[in-house]
Amino acid sequence: MNQTLTASHLSGFAAAPAATLLNRGRWTAALLMALSVWVSQPVLAQSQSGSARSVTEWLTRMHEASRQRAYMGTLVVSSGSAMSSSRIWHVCDGTQQMERVETLTGAPRTTVRRNNEVITFVPESRTALVEKRESLGLFPELLRTPSNQIPEFYGVREGGSERVAGHLADVVEIVPKDALRYGYRIWSEKKTGLVVKMQTLGEQGAVLEQVAFTELQLDAPVRMDKLKQLMNDTKGYELYKPVLRKTTPEAEGWRLKESVPGFLPMSCHTREGQGSSTGAAPMQWVFSDGLASVSLFVEPYDAARHTQEKTAVMGATHSVTRRLGAHWLTAMGEVPSGTLRRFAQALERTR
Amino acid sequence: MNAVQPNQPPPGTRPAPASPNRTVVNEPGTELSALIDGELDVHELDGWLHALGQEETLRVQCRDYRVISDVLSGGSPSLRSEPPHAFVAGVRARLLAEPVLDAAPTPVAVQVPVRAAAANDAVFRWKMVAGVASLAAVMAVSWGVLGSAPSSSGGVQPGPQLALMPSVGGAPLAGPTQPVDPAATTVLVNTAQGPVLRDVRLEQLLAEHRQYGGMSALQMPAGFLRDATYPAEPQR
Numbered sequence: 001m002n003q004t005l006t007a008s009h010l011s012g013f014a015a016a017p018a019a020t021l022l023n024r025g026r027w028t029a030a031l032l033m034a035l036s037v038w039v040s041q042p043v044l045a046q047s048q049s050g051s052a053r054s055v056t057e058w059l060t061r062m063h064e065a066s067r068q069r070a071y072m073g074t075l076v077v078s079s080g081s082a083m084s085s086s087r088i089w090h091v092c093d094g095t096q097q098m099e100r101v102e103t104l105t106g107a108p109r110t111t112v113r114r115n116n117e118v119i120t121f122v123p124e125s126r127t128a129l130v131e132k133r134e135s136l137g138l139f140p141e142l143l144r145t146p147s148n149q150i151p152e153f154y155g156v157r158e159g160g161s162e163r164v165a166g167h168l169a170d171v172v173e174i175v176p177k178d179a180l181r182y183g184y185r186i187w188s189e190k191k192t193g194l195v196v197k198m199q200t201l202g203e204q205g206a207v208l209e210q211v212a213f214t215e216l217q218l219d220a221p222v223r224m225d226k227l228k229q230l231m232n233d234t235k236g237y238e239l240y241k242p243v244l245r246k247t248t249p250e251a252e253g254w255r256l257k258e259s260v261p262g263f264l265p266m267s268c269h270t271r272e273g274q275g276s277s278t279g280a281a282p283m284q285w286v287f288s289d290g291l292a293s294v295s296l297f298v299e300p301y302d303a304a305r306h307t308q309e310k311t312a313v314m315g316a317t318h319s320v321t322r323r324l325g326a327h328w329l330t331a332m333g334e335v336p337s338g339t340l341r342r343f344a345q346a347l348e349r350t351r
Numbered sequence: 352m353n354a355v356q357p358n359q360p361p362p363g364t365r366p367a368p369a370s371p372n373r374t375v376v377n378e379p380g381t382e383l384s385a386l387i388d389g390e391l392d393v394h395e396l397d398g399w400l401h402a403l404g405q406e407e408t409l410r411v412q413c414r415d416y417r418v419i420s421d422v423l424s425g426g427s428p429s430l431r432s433e434p435p436h437a438f439v440a441g442v443r444a445r446l447l448a449e450p451v452l453d454a455a456p457t458p459v460a461v462q463v464p465v466r467a468a469a470a471n472d473a474v475f476r477w478k479m480v481a482g483v484a485s486l487a488a489v490m491a492v493s494w495g496v497l498g499s500a501p502s503s504s505g506g507v508q509p510g511p512q513l514a515l516m517p518s519v520g521g522a523p524l525a526g527p528t529q530p531v532d533p534a535a536t537t538v539l540v541n542t543a544q545g546p547v548l549r550d551v552r553l554e555q556l557l558a559e560h561r562q563y564g565g566m567s568a569l570q571m572p573a574g575f576l577r578d579a580t581y582p583a584e585p586q587r
Binding site: 048051059063065067071075076077081082084085086088089096099101103105106107111113120131133135136142143184186187188194195209211244266267269271281284286288289290291293294295297305314319330332333 | 427553557566568577578579
């Protein structure tokens with residue numbers, strides 16, 4: 001793709017001036033040609049103007065696929081040295097979508113989702129966790145609004161076709177434009193656009209984390225009524241409903257003295273009942289650049305527990321801890337640790 | 352010296368050939384020893400030879416003495432030793448004849464790893480080298496563990512673990528005056544990949560980040576499935 005882009009660029013910008021210079025001397029033209037190729041490559045990497053679809057169009061297509069198709073398959077997730085897999089059932093009827101995820105690795109667990117309502121059954125402890133996840137209902141509406149700043153910080157590069165889980169897929173690379181975020185390589189099923197494989201890429205294209213279907217049946221006979229039945233069948237399970245208290249950073253006495261480029265505040269809350277054993281409940285302030293998200297957890301400093309500032313990493317998820325006076329910050333997200341340190345340096349107490 | 356009585360077999364089953372020079376004539380071992388050492392006179396020898404021709408046990412005994420004599424004199428036995436099966440049978444027979452020393456119940460079988468001593472086991476300088484290497488290994492491990500895990504206790508949560516490393520940006524806050532935490536959240540867990548430091552609190556926050564922090568356009572097509580596939584249980 002890169003070569004095609006370079007050729008088109010040459011025909012548009014460099015080839016014409018080169019032709020006029022041919023009379024003056026072949027060597028000058030050749031030099032200019034070489035120079036234009038050298039200059040054009042980084043420019044093209046930034047603009048990605050040759051891609052058939054823009055980054056927003058690709059992301060919208062992937063979203064639509066999950067909203068309109070039914071499928072079942074086996075998914076494998078590899079992060080750091082850990083690898084886990086699950087069985088997936090997905091169904092939709094145009095207005096709502098339902099999903100069932102049954103873990104095949106570790107303790108048995110079944111997660112059933114209806115739009116942004118999620119219930120997780122843990123058969124071993126006979127407990128079920130009932131939640132509402134705002135993040136699931138946020139996109140793709142956000143992609144259509146002016147606040148979608150993904151194209152500003154990410155480019156897109158199409159990389160041909162490859163077969164994944166028996167399906168031919170377009171390889172799409174989402175390339176970050178600065179070092180504050182990671183890139184993604186996504187395999188999008190050719191006909192439907194469904195994401196069949198995704199890699200999170202670190203520096204120099206190193207794969208930090210990946211998720212892929214090893215087996216996938218599109219348009220599978222998944223019945224929504226059966227999934228609904230499963231979701232409602234909580235008999236014999238002890239139900240837990242975490243209570244999130246919405247708040248604002250201002251109300252909690254925090255602000256960012258300097259914003260981190262591309263990252264916008266998305267939500268802020270505390271969790272009730274969590275602080276009983278660990279002190280007061282931490283505030284979770286969530287930021288996102290549209291693809292990567294960062295959580296800032298702030299809790300009262302406890303000398304016994306918060307003994308050492310450190311960074312940690314698992315796959316693409318980093319965390320950085322820092323003491324801020326009487327508080328303890330844990331910044332966490334699928335971003336380089338340098339980005340988290342920028343957040344840690346920018347966060348300050350307002351009272 | 353008294354003449355040997357050829358018709359009287361040597362000791363063991365019959366009276367030993369007498370010799371006035373010997374004080375313990377009745378002991379078959381002494382007579383036999385004298386025979387082997389070539390100290391018997393002709394008559395005594397005749398008597399012994401006659402006895403040897405008739406008594407199997409005496410022949411066996413005589414051969415044993417001869418082998419012992421040869422071994423003690425430093426040479427290889429001139430006589431062929433017993434065939435292995437005969438030797439083993441003899442050992443077994445003697446073991447069976449041994450009295451039972453203790454009537455205690457059958458001891459419980461305990462598997463003890465047995466390993467032959469190293470070829471350089473007896474060389475002291477090698478033990479010194481091994482000692483220094485062990486000390487260095489212990490120091491290296493301790494350095495790493497103490498560097499990132501000031502204390503350890505608490506429960507272990509299932510799920511992926513976070514690899515810990517010292518902060519790049521700031522110095523450690525823990526000073527010698529701060530109390531050691533009895534309920535710290537860092538635990539050392541043995542895994543198939545070796546011992547791994549796990550921060551239970553950090554894993555809780557990681558689960559919360561995945562539950563409520565996944566603000567991404569990729570969440571619906573892939574992120575949610577990925578998070579639900581991780582073996583870590585979501586936070587209640």
